[in-house]
Amino acid sequence: MKTLITTILIAFIAFSGFSQNFTISGNIKDASDGEDLLGVNILVAELKGVGATTNSYGFYSLSLPKGEYTIIYSFIGMQDIKFKVNLTKNIRKNIELGAGAEQLDEVVITGEKENKNVTSNDIGVATLDMKEIEMIPVLMGEQDIMKTIQLMPGVKSAGEGSSGFFVRGGGADQNLILLDGAPVYNASHMLGFFSVFNSDAIKDVKLYKGAAPAEFGGRLSSVMDIRMKEGNSKHLAVSGGIGLISSRITIEAPIVKNKGSFIISARRTYADMFLKLSNDEKLNSSKLFFYDLNLKANYRIGANDRVFLSGYFGRDKFGFSDKFGFDWGNKTGTLRWNHIFNEKLFSNTTFIYSDYNYVINIQDGLVKIGSDIQDFNIKQDFDYYLNKNNKIKIGGNIIQHTFKPGDIEVKDDAGFNSSSIENRYSLENAVYVSNEQKIGRKFNINYGLRFTNFTQLGPGDMFSYNIYGDIIDTTSYDKNEKVASYNGWAPRILANYTINKYSSIKASISRNYQYLHMLSNSTSGTPLDVWMPSSNNIKPEIADQIALGYFRNFKNNLFEFSTEIYYKKIQNALDYKTGAEVTLNEAAEGQLLFGDGRAYGIEFFFKKRKGKFTGWLSYTLARSEIKLNEINNGNWYPTHQDRTHDISIVGMYQITERLNVSGSWVYYTGNAVTFPSGKYTIDGQIFNLYTERNGYRMPQYHRMDLGLTIKGKIYKYLLNPDTGEKKKIKKRFQSSWNFSIYNLYMRENAYMIDFQQSETDPNKTEAVQLSLFKIIPSITYNFKF
């Protein structure tokens, strides 16, 4: 593999040597805090349609024939910089772009950059502006990228207050959530009411709903690529917030000015502090909180090398005195080395660690239950800017997964045996190559191929099962002995045909393999959900997706509209046997069923992007189905996440510079669920009689939230004693109050429906709906300096 990459690279380098072109390359940063700017457009005034964008580390490279050019650097919300260059040799040009807000009257708006949504070949991509996240009202005032992204088309909330989400009919486990490249296996705090991502530490989020670029893979439905801030490399900056249930603080500063910086961001909830105030001994010895810690540091070594170290630690803790304790959380670590070989070749070497575990402690250690999943990942990526029309990416990675499905540790006097479900080990390897190619001025295509291999390794006793899920045979394997191995070719093509400045047609086709499967007993997801590797019993899930989109901007890019239609076919789609027990069960694999899946739908998105009033409307009409021989007589039936209609409306109105109101309204069809169609009696008790799985719907869900943000004084005035002139300057200390109301019109949305004996007439049964969060007002104070 290594030799292959080297050969290809040498071929490219040799090839570029023959060209008559020269390259302008460099880094682009934010002038105010030194953060790398990704997705900056680099345009050439003299050559229409020629340009480049910065990659995730702010690096750009543009090859042009020898000549004189005016290079324009432009980024939304920032002032353009024009740079005249006589390109007679390769040039390194680093740029700092200033925020337009500081030079209110001078923002230059060019038509080119604002229609990026039309001209790029991003199809099936949802992005969020971190500034919008600050304004959109959320539960308990906790800004949350996971919640906000659920307001985009094709992305659906997994339920009331849940940070889990479904993309284009796929399950919550089919989303690859990456924080600085490290997978986050359980992105939920407190059963999903909050996500693990503290938005103060997040710089950028991008969600690929369909064909993700070839450097990503491993999940069927989506890739959520979240990048942490690098930290302010200009000066010390502190920001934070105090909310009803949690407080946050972020400190960022240069290590050496303009060479390196760090950021530390911490968050903790304090619901348990109120419990401490209680006189009740049981209540005040109870625990219920979570915390997050995000750390990142980066340092430039010379002009061509840069290292990053980032980490995330988060944990939920829950307990009743010493009787019962339950805690869970993720740890991730990323060590990254960026190296610029030359103006055309950018390299990125990454070591990634990720761990998710939970521990249940009963009776002060009498019984301890634990489970764990751990990854080590080595990743190498190259960006090669072949010429102005071709940008090649090539790379690969090796992931070692260790699964500890469950340990039960028991003290002698408990009357139970300690037991441990054997660890499982696997290797997930991938190599990829892709090229983003411009063909003429209208056509832009990104094609790539990703080859993956997944191997389950010993040691361990592997089982085989009969159709009832009973173990019928056991085979023992030695350490590193191959148990099962799967190969997968995952091609993808994304194409964009630009009709004119304001409209384009895009299409994509892609295949994805998923080798890790999350097993859950509950439709809402819990911290106890277990990840299992593909194995001798579980085949990889495979999804093929085709999508077609039309993108159109109106009124000089004031409005943006897009629609996408997709169809997805899934092989080895997974569902459960009736009454499947997957937690702490060594025979959990025997509880699974495999069949075919399909999902299709159409998405609409309409956004007003500029002006005092901004906002969007998104609508999805979709279907997601599965077919298993063993369930519902082998007929297609809706998956739990199947939802026919899903609407989100978001509006933000800037009343004055310091006052902003926002509102959102969501509506969706209830999830497909299993309800009884009758009842019967056994041993004097009443039981539900079922006829089919997922044959019913939860009631429709809708909700409106409102938010109001009042900023403290933004400017102060300095009086010039000589001239008597007043000068307006931006204050160092900035603050804001955020008020929000969740579920404004107190809709009682169904969280759970129980079927039980009637309280008024014991001889009858009734359906009882549990609703959470009837109305939740909240206040948050945010500051930065």
Next chain:
Amino acid sequence: MKTIYKISALLILFIALNSCEKVIDLELKDAKQQIVVDANIYNGVGNNVVILTKSGNFYESNNFETVKNANVIITNNLGDSYILNEISDGIYYNDTLNGQFLTNYKINILAEGKTITSNSTMPNLVSIDSITYKKIDDGFGGGPGSGGQGGGEAFYKVYINFTDPANESNYYRIKVTVNGQYINEINVVDDGLFNGLSTQFLLRMGGFVQGDTIDVDLISIDKANYEYYRLLNENDMGAMSTSVGNPVSNIKGEDVIGVFGANAVDSKSVTIE
């Protein structure tokens, strides 16, 4: 699993201070009516009962129709054959049937023109070593009258002690009767966690009070019965479960559900003094 949901529910309760529960008018389909077989035989003479009822619609009353005038025959692999007579509507019984350990029993029912069959093997007896109780004074968990908050009447935890046979899989069902009142709560467990051990099994999470007389049946059941009752126990999880459905039944026949078990029972009683 249920405990986990209860814990989750508690967590949710902490957060959702203004959650609310209400009875809703949910439209439900009417399933095709099924014959429901609830058939059990035990070791010992006259220790058997077959109850035949019919399923009903969800919003109807719990007075289920009974299946009358059925022919119910139980045979075993030793060549014995017993006819069960209808002693009241839908209830069938034989006063000579004496269940034998490690014996396979077949049931054959002819009801409303339909033939229903099943079989089950009676496991060996596992005896109760003792029933013990312990006074709980830390108030945690709460006894009767304490509203779950403790501070009420002192309460007791009751344990059933038995020794699980090693080198085999055992499945148990535990039935509890308190002061003559049968607690109809399904309680099944396999020996996965205590294979071959002398184990102590806590009866119900709540508390018993002084003066209570507790009768305990430790019933050894076969795997099919264990699976049936385990799934039946999760039957009311409804929309929260990814895999809820009718338990896999060992009863064969058209439009029939239920279970037949040949069970080995040992009983003991204790009074809290």
